[in-house]
Amino acid sequence: TPVLQPQRVCVLGATGSIGANALDIIARHPERFNISALSAHNNVEGMRALCVKFKPPVVVMRDEKAASALSAVLPASLPTQVVAGETALSTIASADETDTVIAGIVGAAGLPACLAAVKAGKRVLIANKEALVVAGEIIMQAARENGATVLPIDSEHNALFQCLPQTPRGQTDLVGVDRLTLTASGGPFRTRDPATLAAVTVAEAVAHPNWSMGRKISVDSATMMNKGLEVIEAARFFYMPPEQIDVLIHPQSIVHALVQYRDGSVLAQMGNPDMRTPIANALSWPERIESGVEPLDLASLSALEFSHPDPKRFPCLALAMHALAAGSAATAVLNAANEVAVAAFLEKALRFDQIPVIIESTLAAVSASRADSLGSLLAIDQNARRHASAAVARWRQ
Numbered sequence: 001t002p003v004l005q006p007q008r009v010c011v012l013g014a015t016g017s018i019g020a021n022a023l024d025i026i027a028r029h030p031e032r033f034n035i036s037a038l039s040a041h042n043n044v045e046g047m048r049a050l051c052v053k054f055k056p057p058v059v060v061m062r063d064e065k066a067a068s069a070l071s072a073v074l075p076a077s078l079p080t081q082v083v084a085g086e087t088a089l090s091t092i093a094s095a096d097e098t099d100t101v102i103a104g105i106v107g108a109a110g111l112p113a114c115l116a117a118v119k120a121g122k123r124v125l126i127a128n129k130e131a132l133v134v135a136g137e138i139i140m141q142a143a144r145e146n147g148a149t150v151l152p153i154d155s156e157h158n159a160l161f162q163c164l165p166q167t168p169r170g171q172t173d174l175v176g177v178d179r180l181t182l183t184a185s186g187g188p189f190r191t192r193d194p195a196t197l198a199a200v201t202v203a204e205a206v207a208h209p210n211w212s213m214g215r216k217i218s219v220d221s222a223t224m225m226n227k228g229l230e231v232i233e234a235a236r237f238f239y240m241p242p243e244q245i246d247v248l249i250h251p252q253s254i255v256h257a258l259v260q261y262r263d264g265s266v267l268a269q270m271g272n273p274d275m276r277t278p279i280a281n282a283l284s285w286p287e288r289i290e291s292g293v294e295p296l297d298l299a300s301l302s303a304l305e306f307s308h309p310d311p312k313r314f315p316c317l318a319l320a321m322h323a324l325a326a327g328s329a330a331t332a333v334l335n336a337a338n339e340v341a342v343a344a345f346l347e348k349a350l351r352f353d354q355i356p357v358i359i360e361s362t363l364a365a366v367s368a369s370r371a372d373s374l375g376s377l378l379a380i381d382q383n384a385r386r387h388a389s390a391a392v393a394r395w396r397q
């Protein structure tokens with residue numbers, strides 16, 4: 001047997017939900033993985049605990065304040081160098097000391113570091129769906145040009161990846177494929193009376209029935225914008241025309257996605273709703289490793305149900321589909337407006353049922369002629385954030 005060289009892994013967003021799941025798997029396989037770097041925003045206590053456990057050579061915090069707060073509480077015996085700032089994220093993501101990058105930051109804020117990793121030809125495991133929604137074409141083209149292996153860890157996309165033919169570099173092929181289907185649990189409000197959505201509290205919106213996740217994606221799941229972002233993510237990642245991607249509500253979250261082939265075959269990936277399965281798949285691909293996930297016991301499930309989403313109940317899904325049809329500028333606007341609206345909702349500055357209203361008015365207000373470079377997309381993102389923030393402020397008056 002060949003000697004196994006451990007993969008040197010940089011985890012961006014190490015203190016988040018994806019970060020925790022990734023580090024859980026990494027800790028189970030010390031012979032396979034070493035930590036080369038970690039990042040967090042301002043969770044000093046969370047990062048201190050990770051430093052003690054994983055002894056990373058370098059960590060990045062959001063700013064000097066968070067970095068010095070962390071340095072002050074780290075045991076002097078640790079080898080860890082603490083640095084600050086956004087450009088340091090791109091530095092650790094592209095460093096020679098790193099083989100594999102886990103893009104686990106939430107929001108378009110994670111885009112520059114994700115792209116830096118791809119441009120450096122790394123193996124890049126992408127959870128950060130907003131990066132793909134804003135700049136998926138640029139990321140995928142940079143991957144081809146720089147020989148990066150980009151693997152999806154969003155569960156639906158990892159499921160599609162597993163059901164599609166693959167090249168040895170991890171690229172997928174659409175030969176013979178008719179449709180890609182993403183499943184959605186329907187979130188906490190799948191059966192709630194739509195007339196009561198104005199009264200939804202933050203606690204209700206972040207209480208997902210099947211998955212335990214960060215707050216932003218939990219709200220996205222409640223509005224179904226998460227599935228809208230995922231349809232865009234799938235179109236960009238797999239080069240699939242939007243009209244050949246669809247969504248099915250599947251409340252049990254056991255079937256994560258399906259690929260329908262021309263000959264009538266449908267391949268589906270199943271598993272318990274636990275992010276450690278797609279993360280382990282991507283970390284070890286093309287091999288398979290133990291992930292700690294409970295084995296699936298189909299006989300203990302009463303049923304697997306599937307139905308079409310109700311567009312009236314979930315207007316965010318339709319907004320995302322329209323933006324995808326309109327192109328890259330519109331999807332960047334959609335994402336930015338959604339980030340602003342969800343942040344406002346989490347700060348109790350916006351009602352839940354106003355989230356789609358803010359997004360729709362931002363899509364109508366912001367137009368752009370060019371969306372073909374990272375610079376133009378980031379400019380559109382900033383412009384949309386200004387419009388959406390102003391719309392939130394107007395609504396509050």
Ligand code: NAD
Binds near residue numbers: 213
């Ligand atoms: P989270 O809120 O739990 O964690 C986010 C992480 O990013 C934290 O480590 C935080 O410190 C860091 N971060 C936040 N803002 C930042 C900024 N501006 N700059 C740098 N770092 C920042 O979020 P999560 O649930 O882990 O989700 C992360 C990403 O993965 C999101 O894009 C989400 O849509 C995607 N995703 C998550 C899950 C899940 O199960 N949690 C599943 C699929 C996809």
Ligand code: MG
Binds near residue numbers: 154155156
């Ligand atoms: Mg998902």
